[in-house]
Amino acid sequence: xxxxxxxxxxxxxxxxxxxxxxxxxxxxxxxxxxxxxxxxxxxxxxxxxxxxxxxxxxxxxxxxxxxxxxxxxxxxxxxxxxxxxxxxxxxxxxxxxxxxxxxxxxxxxxxxxxxxxxxxxxxxxxxxxxxxxxxxxxxxxxxxxxxxxxxxxxxxxxxxxxxxxxxxxxxxxxxxxxxxxxxxxxxxxxxxxxxxxxxxxxxxxxxxxxxxxxxxxxxxxxxxxxxxxxxxxxxxxxxxxxxxxxxxxxxxxxxxxxxxxxxxxxxxxxxxxxxxxxxxxxxxxxxxxxxxxxxxxxxxxxxxxxxxxxxxxxxxxxxxx
Numbered sequence: 001x002x003x004x005x006x007x008x009x010x011x012x013x014x015x016x017x018x019x020x021x022x023x024x025x026x027x028x029x030x031x032x033x034x035x036x037x038x039x040x041x042x043x044x045x046x047x048x049x050x051x052x053x054x055x056x057x058x059x060x061x062x063x064x065x066x067x068x069x070x071x072x073x074x075x076x077x078x079x080x081x082x083x084x085x086x087x088x089x090x091x092x093x094x095x096x097x098x099x100x101x102x103x104x105x106x107x108x109x110x111x112x113x114x115x116x117x118x119x120x121x122x123x124x125x126x127x128x129x130x131x132x133x134x135x136x137x138x139x140x141x142x143x144x145x146x147x148x149x150x151x152x153x154x155x156x157x158x159x160x161x162x163x164x165x166x167x168x169x170x171x172x173x174x175x176x177x178x179x180x181x182x183x184x185x186x187x188x189x190x191x192x193x194x195x196x197x198x199x200x201x202x203x204x205x206x207x208x209x210x211x212x213x214x215x216x217x218x219x220x221x222x223x224x225x226x227x228x229x230x231x232x233x234x235x236x237x238x239x240x241x242x243x244x245x246x247x248x249x250x251x252x253x254x255x256x257x258x259x260x261x262x263x264x265x266x267x268x269x270x271x272x273x274x275x276x277x278x279x280x281x282x283x284x285x286x287x288x289x290x291x292x293x294x295x296x297x298x299x300x301x302x303x304x305x306x307x308x309x310x311x312x313x314x315x316x317x318x319x320x321x
Contacts, residue, residue: 012165013158016060017149019225023053024145034082035133037126040089047086050079055221059169065153069144074137081132085125091257092118099276107273114264166226167312174311177219177241182212183299186292195281198288202251213248216241229314237307244294250287254280 009015026049033042054075057066092115100111132138157165185208186201202209220241227238258280261273297303 010161011158012060012063012160012162012169013152013154015162015226016056016063016154016158017152019056019060020053020064020145021149023049023056024149027053028142031133035130040086040093043082043086043089043129047079047082050075050082051217052221052224054079055218056225059173059222059225063155063158064148065155066148067144069137069140070148074141078132078138078141081128085122085129087256088118088122088125090253091260092122094253094257099279103275107275110265110273111261111276114261117264118260162229163314166229166314170223170226170311171308173219173222174307177215178298178304178307180208180212180215182208183295185209187295187299195285198285199281202255202284202288206252206255209248210252213245213252216245216248220245226314230310231315233306234310237310240294240297244291244298247287247290247294251284251291254284254287 009018027046030042030046030049033039034046037043054072057064057070057072057075095111095115095118100108103111182205185205186198220238223234223238223241227235258277261276265272
């Protein structure tokens, strides 16, 4: 956020306005280029903007009075349509850049069939995105936010000094993150059990790990809304949470890719694509080991207590300074 805006922001309502405005403007910035479909990065940025806007709307729900078309549900619907297209872009990019260049000729030929099918699905997903962005509900959503930003309406809590309420806003979502059951999966495992044990744990608990990833994303977005009000240690925790989100995302993406390959080719993929699947398994195991390092850190009492202490002690100057 702009420094001069931060300096003027003293109340919960001030910060709600800044957060909603920032992410709404980001969505508008990328909208036209998403419709033109020139760069996958534009879609990615708009999707992130939608997710962060939803996080801001949810996080500041106690402070603002938003029109019905500017609530979490309509934002989520648009974000999901963007997400369907983005997921296909990630699959395509992963295959083309990470695996395809070094595959044997026989496997490369089969992968080309997958890419052709992927492109057809992408064309359908792109049409769905265009239909949504050009449709009435999305236009209503935009107008609702523009109207609110021009004439914001607040609830009583909006007038409270941010210093008095900030820890209470952040503690619930961080507590949900730290209490997630996925943290305790495989703690009794040892490094000697290797790739087969890691694969078993990841496969058996796939839904839990995926849910933890979503919770890390929610917590990270919420914490980032107030990053300017905390010190360096707080920033380090945000970086850790981002790393957790990314490593769990890499694991999830590898499972999605494996399923997509099998369904597309209708074959026993490990027999027909042995090199590719060996690399998928190895990359997933490498990610598992990265996860274990973060896991061991965040199940300790010391780390959890220190994170809570960071949340309880924002670095905020006096309103009169």
